[in-house]
Amino acid sequence: MFTALFVMTGIALVLGAGLGFASIKFKVEGDPLVDKIDAILPQTQCGQCGFPGCRPYATAIAGGEAEINQCPPGGEEGIRKLADLLGREFKPLSEEHGVEKPKSVAIIDENTCIGCTLCIQACPVDAIVGAAKQMHTIVASECTGCELCLAPCPVDCITMEPIAETVDTWKWRYPVFQIAPAALDTARQEA
Amino acid sequence: MLRKLFKFHGGVKPQTNKEQSTTAPIAAVPLPDRLVIPLHQAVGGHPRPLVQPGDRVFKGQRIGGADGSLSSAVHASTSGLVRAVAPAVxxxxxxxxxxxxxxxxxxxxxxxxxxxxxYRSTPPDELRDFLRDAGVVGLGGAVFPSYAKLKPGKEGKLKTLVINGAECEPFITCDDMLMRERAGDMLKGILAMRHMLQAEEVLIGIEDNKPQAVAAVQAAIAASGQSGIEAVAIPTRYPAGGAKQLIRVLTGIEVPHGRRSTDFGVQCFNVGTAYSIYEALELGRPLISRLVTVAGNVNAPRNYDVLIGTPMDHLVRLAGPRADTDRYIMGGPMMGVRMPAFDVPVVKATNCILVGSEAMFPAPAPEMPCIRCGECAKACPADLAPFELYWFSRSKNFGKAQEYHLFDCIECGCCSFVCPSHIPLVDYYRFSKSEIWAREREKEAADAARDRFEFKNHRQEREKLEKAEKLAAKAAATREKVAADGATAPAPGSDAATPAKPAPDAAKRALIEAAMEKARQQKAQAAPKNTDQLSPDVQAEIADIEARREIVAKPAASPLPPQDA
Incomplete structure (x- = not known):
């Protein structure tokens, strides 16, 4: 009987030591779920979700404090990806947080710009160049279209321009025919 | 000598329809009224324009300079006046x-x-730069810049150089006619490539439905007296002209997923590319024209030597299009794409203009459900499972499609050709591929934005810290200075017993004193500077204004009268 007791205690000690070692050696820094969510978010850092940036929103989703449908730039596809990742039900984009818009870049009207640097301070990705009392301009390739520069501009010289499709970004259409509902056809005939 | 040939998996045998356009020799094309030369014609970066509207250009003058690590120059196809540098269809x-x-x-x-x-006395790097600036790209249809392919592998030499004269796609005969009529010059281009790649042997693969071409190339090889070059007739089976398929047929090497043929000592070029390399190196002529087959719904199908930028309808008019023509297809019936307009220009990728009509290419039968017969898998020359790719593409499950090697698909159209349910399978794959590319672009943009955002935060933190440090250093400096002043002045009179208590107060007062002194000095310095050289009139005027100001300022300085009346 004592042998059994010793053996069990021995096993418990060895396994406990092993687990203890593993928990120190393979300690995970930060929350890997937050990283995964953050990777899906579009990184516009626009704050439309109600959090100051994409990472805080990712942390909030991981902590269960936020819904997955609060990111307008990510759109429906982003919500689908989040739903897949988190095993939650898909839900349409929440209207209070905004609507999905086509991808745009900000354009500064250089004749109107007074060089106040307010937009430079607002830009989360440093995509605006300029200096005090010098004309500012936007580095279009780095602009994420977050619209954060629109509000601080005192002379309203920034506009959002949708990005035009080029031969390089053109996509083949989905070949499945979308059949129009019959009701629509009959309505058209009656009209 | 009989060479052992190999077989690739799958493939189909569509009607070749090649005889019609090989009866007449290659014809020249009269100059059109205008040439539209797109700057971006090849794989890689967009060339930057080197001319401006109003410039006079010579034939062969560079109008678009190669930009970036993989890019190819563009040239004026004829001499004339640059009318515009503008977007065109x-x-x-x-x-x-x-x-x-x-x-x-x-x-x-x-x-x-x-x-x-x-080419024999020029270093390879210079030759490659020369070919890049001569705009030589693969003329088989992929338009990949040739200079980037003309690098021998890690060993510094190549075993086999495969020259692709298979031309498996129906209707197209431009490579066939090139080999028949210009085999000798083409061979000179091949020898230059062989020199650059240090290739041991050269195999020119030609489908056996082109006996005249095989004979012409063999005659040219015999005339040149070169050894180690062979023109090989290969069985006619679509798509034997695919690079991987031709390499398989000629050498037996199957290039696996994710590897390049150069890893196995093989590189493949089109015969048209070989000819343009000859023109570039030996005649100094950049790539400004190419052979184009005009076939299909025309009275006289034929091959033409066409300047790049010639409008397609100008070219087709020579061949006599029939009245019911309603479309142009660039390329053949299997892989070609329909053109958005009739007047789009001929580019380096245009090997054939297939003129079509409703009667000739009737709309495909309606798409039926996939019955999982597996015919497409039997026909696939890339050894893929097209039905799986179809399901994943249809359900937009792109990750899974990639797992099934979607990007090994060469879009040859064999699967759509054999599908009994008439499913346009290739359209699904193209859709999937472009979606995946778009997602990758978005992902890259998001990653870049994240990096920039994090860097901005980091920078702001750093700036805050630096500012705080600077302030602290400045405060410390003034404090020291004041302490030093205080030590010299009040030290003798101060009480030795209680030096610690009043010191902070005195120091603070001294600091404020110093700051106020500094402000006074600054105010004195900031006197208006535009009052030096004034005429007496203006000075009088200023004095007048100052006087008025004093009058206005006096009542304002006096206490306000009581409000209640």
Missing amino acids: MPHTSGLTTLSVIIEPDGEDRWGELDKVN
Whole structure:
């Protein structure tokens, strides 16, 4: 009987030591779920979700404090990806947080710009160049279209321009025919 | 000598329809009224325009400079006047525009100065730069810049150089006619490539439905007296002209997923590319024209030597299109894409203009459900499972499609050709591929934005810290200075017993004193500077104004009268 007791205690000690070692050696820094969510978010850092940036929103989703449908730039596809990742039900984009818009870049009207640097301070990705009392301009390739520069501009010289499709970004259409509902056809005939 | 040939998996045998366009020799094309030369014609970066509207250009003058690590130059196809550098509709299914140089020919067709190069005495790097600036790209249809492929592998030499004269796609005969009529010059280009790649042997693969071409190339090889070059007739089976398929047939090497043929000592070029390399090196002529087959719904199908930028309808008019023509297809019936307009220009990728009509290419039968018969898998020359790719593409499950090697698909169209349910399978794959590319672009953009955002936060933190440090250092400096002043002045009179208590107070007062003194000095310095050289009139006026100001200021300085009346 004592042998059994010793053996069990021995096993418990060895396994406990092993687990203890593993928990120190393979300690995970930060929350890997937050990283995964953050990777899906579009990184516009626009704050439309109600959090100051994409990472805080990712942390909030991981902590269960936020819904997955609060990111307008990510759109429906982003919500689908989040739903897949988190095993939650898909839900349409929440209207209070905004609507999905086509991808745009900000354009500064250089004749109107007074060089106040307010937009430079607002830009989360440093995509605006300029200096005090010098004309500012936007580095279009780095602009994420977050619209954060629109509000601080005192002379309203920034506009959002949708990005035009080029031969390089053109996509083949989905070949499945979308059949129009019959009701629509009959309505058209009656009209 | 009989060479052992190998077989690739799958493939189909569509009707070749090649005889019609091989009866007449290659014809020249009269100069059109205007040439539209898109700057972006090849794989890689967009060339930057080198001319401006109003410039006169010579034939062969560079109008688009190679930009970036993989890019190829573009040249004026004839001499004339640059009318515009503006977006024009591209020969691309999308119908979108791209920056193009529009040239009005002056009719003289005058060459500029031509640089020739002796490839035997020029270092390989210089040769590659020369070919890049001569705009030589793969003319088989992929338009990949040739200079980037003309690098021997890690060993510094190549075992086999495969020259692709298979031309498996129905209707197209431009490579066939090139080999029949210009085999000797083409061979000179092949020898140059062989020299650059240090290739041991050269195999020219030609489908056996082109006996005249095989004979012409063999005669040219015999005439040149070179050894180690062989023209091989291979069985006619679509798509034997795919690079991987031709390599398989000629050498038995199957290039696995994710590897390059150069890893196995093989590189493949089209015969048209070989000819343009000859023209570039030995004649100094950049790539400004190519052979184009005009076939299909025309009275006289034929091959033409066409200047790049010639509008397609100008070319097709020569062949006599029939009245019911309603479309142009660039390429053949299997892989070709429908053009958005009739007047789009011929580009380096245009090997064939297939003129079509409703009667000739009737709309495909309606798409039926996939019955999982597996015919497509039997036909696939890339050894893929097309039905799986179809399901994943249809359900937009792109990750899974990639797992099934979607990007090994060469879009040859064999699967759609054999599908009993008439499913346009290739359209699904193209859709999937472009979606995946778009997602990758978005992912890259998001990653870059994240990095920049994090860097901005980091920078702001750093700036805050630096500012705080600077302030602290400055405060410390003034404090020291004041302490030093205080030590010299009040030290003798101060009480030795209680030096610690009043010291902070005194120091603070001294600091405030110093700051106020500094402000006073600054105020004194900031006197208006524009009052030095004034005429007496203006000075009088100023004095007048100052006087008025004092009058106005006096009542304001006096206490306000009581409000209640």
